[in-house]
Amino acid sequence: MKEVAIFSLLTRLLQVMVQRASWLMVCILLCLSSATVSQAAQDEPLVVVVNQASGVDTLTKKEVVDIFMGRYNRFPNGQVAYPVDLPQGSSGKSHFYMQLVNQSERKIQSYWSRLLFSGRAKPPEASESLPDVVNYVVSNEEAIAYLPRTLITSEMKIVFQFSS
Amino acid sequence: MFSSLVRSCHQSITGMTLSIAAVMAGLMAHSALAEVTFNGFATVAVTTHSNDDIQYRSSLVNRPRNSPSLAPDSVLGGQVNYYINDRWDAVAQVVLQDRADTAASNYLEMAFLRYRPTRHWSFKLGRVNSNLYMLSEYKPVGYAQIWARPPLEFYSNASVVSSVDGLEVVHSQDVGEGFLELGLIVGQTQPRLKGSSGKLRANFKELVSLSARYSWKEWQFKSTYASGTVDNPQIPQFDVFTQAVNSVPSQLLPQQDELLTRFSGEGDRIKYLAGGVKYDGERWNVQGEVGSVDVDWLLFTSLRFGYLSVGYYMDEFTPFVSVSGAQSKDMDFRFSTPDIPPSTPPELAAGIVGLIAGSNATITDLLVDQYSLSAGVNWHFYPSWVAKAQLDHIRMDNPGTGLFGNNALIDDVGEERMNVFTLSVSTVF
Numbered sequence: 001m002k003e004v005a006i007f008s009l010l011t012r013l014l015q016v017m018v019q020r021a022s023w024l025m026v027c028i029l030l031c032l033s034s035a036t037v038s039q040a041a042q043d044e045p046l047v048v049v050v051n052q053a054s055g056v057d058t059l060t061k062k063e064v065v066d067i068f069m070g071r072y073n074r075f076p077n078g079q080v081a082y083p084v085d086l087p088q089g090s091s092g093k094s095h096f097y098m099q100l101v102n103q104s105e106r107k108i109q110s111y112w113s114r115l116l117f118s119g120r121a122k123p124p125e126a127s128e129s130l131p132d133v134v135n136y137v138v139s140n141e142e143a144i145a146y147l148p149r150t151l152i153t154s155e156m157k158i159v160f161q162f163s164s
Numbered sequence: 165m166f167s168s169l170v171r172s173c174h175q176s177i178t179g180m181t182l183s184i185a186a187v188m189a190g191l192m193a194h195s196a197l198a199e200v201t202f203n204g205f206a207t208v209a210v211t212t213h214s215n216d217d218i219q220y221r222s223s224l225v226n227r228p229r230n231s232p233s234l235a236p237d238s239v240l241g242g243q244v245n246y247y248i249n250d251r252w253d254a255v256a257q258v259v260l261q262d263r264a265d266t267a268a269s270n271y272l273e274m275a276f277l278r279y280r281p282t283r284h285w286s287f288k289l290g291r292v293n294s295n296l297y298m299l300s301e302y303k304p305v306g307y308a309q310i311w312a313r314p315p316l317e318f319y320s321n322a323s324v325v326s327s328v329d330g331l332e333v334v335h336s337q338d339v340g341e342g343f344l345e346l347g348l349i350v351g352q353t354q355p356r357l358k359g360s361s362g363k364l365r366a367n368f369k370e371l372v373s374l375s376a377r378y379s380w381k382e383w384q385f386k387s388t389y390a391s392g393t394v395d396n397p398q399i400p401q402f403d404v405f406t407q408a409v410n411s412v413p414s415q416l417l418p419q420q421d422e423l424l425t426r427f428s429g430e431g432d433r434i435k436y437l438a439g440g441v442k443y444d445g446e447r448w449n450v451q452g453e454v455g456s457v458d459v460d461w462l463l464f465t466s467l468r469f470g471y472l473s474v475g476y477y478m479d480e481f482t483p484f485v486s487v488s489g490a491q492s493k494d495m496d497f498r499f500s501t502p503d504i505p506p507s508t509p510p511e512l513a514a515g516i517v518g519l520i521a522g523s524n525a526t527i528t529d530l531l532v533d534q535y536s537l538s539a540g541v542n543w544h545f546y547p548s549w550v551a552k553a554q555l556d557h558i559r560m561d562n563p564g565t566g567l568f569g570n571n572a573l574i575d576d577v578g579e580e581r582m583n584v585f586t587l588s589v590s591t592v593f
Contacts, residue, residue: 062341071336071343071379073250074283080250088547102382102446106480106544113592114308116203117243118293118301119255119274 044148046096048160051141055079059159065100067144070112070121075144083124084136084145092130096146099162199247207306209237209588218560218582219569222313223323225357227264228569235262237313237586239304241273253278254290259304264358265365273304273327288332294325295332295347295375296388298440298453306590310449310484310542312554313586315471317490317534318453320567324355324464325390325436328371342380349373352392360569362400364463368392368434382445386453390436394429394461402428412516416508419499423523429461449475449482458493465530465566466493475542482542489535490567498524532566535559540586549591556584 048064050056056075059067066072067081075081086093094105103111112123127133130151137143138155152158212232213220219228222236229236241259248254257274276290293301299314300322306312313319330351337344352369371392378385399405406424414420440453454470471488501520504513540554560568560580 062338066338066343072283073280076283078283104477106547107444107477109547110308113205113305114302116245117205117241117257117305117308117592119243119245119257119276119278120301122201122245122247 044150046092046146047149047152047158048144048146049137049152049156050144050159051137052155052157053141056159061160064160068100068124070115073121080142081144082140082142084127084133084143085124086133087127087129201245202242203593204242205305205307205592207237207239207588207590209312209586210234211236211584211586213582213584215580215582217570218565218580220584221568222316223320224567225264225323226262237588239306241304251280261304265356265363267356270356284336286334291327291329292332292349294328294373296325296373296390296436297322297438297455298386298442300326306588307550307592310475310482311486312540312552312588315473315486315488317488317536318455318469318471321467321469321490325353325368328353342378345377347375364399366397366429367395369395382443384442387439388436392434394432394434397429399463408519416502416504417516418502423499426460426462429463432459432461434459447477462527463530465532467532468493480544484540484542486538490532492531492533495531495533498527530566533561534567548593552588554586558582558584
């Protein structure tokens with residue numbers, strides 16, 4: 001009887017451990033999948049987008065450079081432009097600026113410190129996450145952003161995409 | 165007379181600032197988009213130098229310091245940007261640094277109201293950056309530069325006219341594959357320097373500056389021409405000097421007028437000309453500038469100056485080397501001692517000789533003939549933070565130490581060599 005009781009206790013203990021381990025595994029898997037999805041989204045080809053209601057339909061690469069590098073604060077049609085960046089340190093942001101002006105994020109930050117403290121221009125709006133950027137574009141008619149193509153909704157329109 | 169002029173200058177600047185504040189308040193009342201942001205920058209640097217006869221300073225408007233010191237290259241700056249709407253905004257920037265003349269105006273780098281009516285035009289009113297050289301607009305921002313300080317032989321002198329109170333008009337447009345900015349500034353500025361004998365101030369009025377900047381891919385080209393007129397200079401003990409010169413009969417001192425005119429500076433035209441090129445590629449950072457200042461005023465010597473710098477980006481490290489130099493355009497000008505008749509009373513004869521000798525010693529002390537070789541490394545160790553180490557070997561050829569101060573008597577200053585070592589940490593926030 002004593003051996004049966006011990007065996008039963010051990011079995012129960014094992015079940016609890018397996019259950020807890022399962023929850024832990026689920027949590028880890030969820031975190032990993034979330035991070036993977038986010039990373040995957042950021043690694044996708046980037047497109048430059050504006051709000052669907054914007055009067056801007058298409059931009060050249062140089063016109064995108066003009067806005068994201070602070071040369072002009074308006075689109076070519078005269079409409080004011082509010083650019084927004086992906087989060088600092090994200091692969092999407094560094095990928096975008098390498099494609100746009102062949103500059104690392106470190107150099108872009110130095111560049112913006114020069115423009116800001118010379119009183120010339122203010123840097124693009126900083127964001128905390130991809131959903132932040134999506135919300136900013138959707139809720140702001142003058143916004144311009146770069147996003148992975150899979151996150152583009154019907155409330156946005158693509159105005160520029162990098163050639164492969 | 166001088167104090168009333170200074171007061172009137174203060175009043176005009178204060179009046180303009182108040183007017184700008186009133187306009188801003190009015191616009192703010194009609195704007196739902198108003199936004200205020202605050203940003204800053206800071207550098208903490210320790211600078212040591214090897215020559216006990218020389219007092220180091222990183223800028224002509226700063227205080228000469230003995231070694232080692234935290235003061236010469238440390239800076240704290242704050243900037244408020246006030247976005248009123250998509251056409252109007254205002255910017256004010258205060259930079260605390262080691263100024264010799266501690267008047268509040270010496271710390272206010274910018275305070276302007278800007279109107280941008282179209283994509284291509286911008287108008288600024290208030291205190292704007294003089295924008296004479298490539299780094300003028302962000303010279304105190306250590307984080308934005310690869311060196312521990314901008315090349316000293318070029319930018320020490322440039323700091324005398326770092327801002328202008330007036331109007332700036334900028335036109336921007338695409339030219340070819342590049343971007344062209346044409347700027348016009350009209351206004352005045354009041355350099356404020358201070359030496360061991362007292363404060364030296366002057367208005368540079370009727371200041372007009374024309375600049376062109378062209379950016380194309382990794383390249384940037386800039387050229388500037390500016391001119392102004394020296395007005396109402398305040399020179400320490402100049403009244404004593406004038407009295408001494410006028411006390412000598414003109415037949416014994418034929419260069420009486422020239423002495424007073426050349427030292428007074430009143431009404432002299434001052435002209436700036438500068439050009440620069442910068443290449444900032446994926447790996448290499450190469451830039452150079454040449455400049456020139458022309459003025460007859462002996463207390464603000466005419467100069468030619470330039471530098472060339474090369475940096476190489478290696479991930480977060482950027483080693484760099486640079487060479488820079490500054491030289492007075494007229495190294496030889498001195499007043500000659502007049503022929504003094506034997507019948508002249510000995511005290512008067514000695515006074516004339518002393519007057520000429522003192523004048524020439526002042527000219528000599530202000531001359532510049534200086535070159536630097538610099539090497540260092542910039543370490544971008546954390547986002548928004550950089551650390552730098554830089555060694556400068558500075559060679560001051562006989563006779564002057566114009567960009568620095570000197571501990572020795574003027575007569576003792578000759579050919580000098582100095583090594584300057586700087587360790588710094590800079591950030592932006």
